[in-house]
Amino acid sequence: MSKVIEELQKYARELVSSGLVVGAGGNLSMRDGEFMYISPSGFDLKEIADHQWVKVHIESGQYEGELRPSSEILMHLECFRKNLSINACLHAHPTYSVAVSSAGKEIPPLFPDFPAMIKKVGYIDYVIPTTSILAEKVSELVVDTDVMVMRNHGVLTVGKTMKEAYFFMQLTEESAKVFTYSSVLGSPRILSNEECTALRNLSTEKYRAKLLEK
Secondary structure, eight states, X not given: OOHHHHHHHHHHHHHHHTTXXXXXXXXXXXXXXXXXXXXBTTOOGGXXXXXXXXXXXXXXXXXXXXXXXXXXXXXXXXXXXXOTTOOEEEEEOOHHHHHHHHTTOOOOOOSTHHHHHOOOEEEXXXXXXXXXXXXXXXXXXXXXXXXXXXXXXXXXXXXXXXXXXXXXXXXXXXXXXXXXXXXXXXXXXXXXXXXXXXXHTOHHHHHHHHHHTO
């Protein structure tokens, strides 16, 4: 089994076990030279066999085999075409992130890890999933954005590794959860721009960020 398939299998199962997706929801892909491997359409992520990941040519969009790639293939292709520095894309439907964004709010920095590790979060107003319109919106953001929150839909994260993309997804959902709880209890204290910058400049955080890229 190749390293790419091994990583896809590992994090497909992590997505399900962590509750970030349910049923056949969510999709993930990784770059492999001029190709990408992406989850097949209609499959529960934890049930995908090694040979069922769909191989797609990134430039042409042509795929191999009888299984259809995820219906969100256009979004994944645009990520790899527009940002050559990334090797992994991850799309999930995390409960708190969807709830916060569907209420018309943004997910603010409330604890150190979120602003220290995630440089930028982009927001996309609701667009029908799987369409070229959504893919175009993603392509506008993915050049310099690690996390894209789709209102009333889900979250897309990208990274140099799948480990990095998955960590960004975890942090985004945890931040949305903390924001939800703190809003119920009172008025959340949001970290200032100066505080976020100071966190990003900590040598310990820079070291942690480098580890995620390996």
